[in-house]
Amino acid sequence: MNSKNDIRRDMAVVAERIANARMALSRNELVDLAGIPEKVRELAGAITDLAPEDAAEMRPLLTELLADFKSFAEEVRRKIAAIQASAEPETRAAATGRPAT
Secondary structure, eight states, rough: OHHHHHHHHHHHHHHHHHHHHHHHHHHTTTOOOOOOHHHHHHHHHHHHHHHHHHHHHHHHHHHHHHHHHHHHHHHHHHHHHHHHHHHHHHHHHHTTTTTOO
16 A cells, blocks of 8 residues: 555656656657556545545545646647647648649
């Protein structure tokens, strides 16, 4: 069974991975998100295993972590959309054999 301190530590590790991924994304570097969703699910499960008063104390921290991850996921979606939009003229040109304008 995980203690509150273990859960806090694991949450901090996940938050740091999200922050590092956010910085990498801002530098147009590849971002590795492997394991983050699973770890968040594990943390949620660990919180439900705590005593009720401890779980109540930890839930806002999990909510904050989830909000940060969702915000980052939206940043990734916007970045993908921007890349796709910038590639469209070249893609159309390649498909039609005409120069990109």
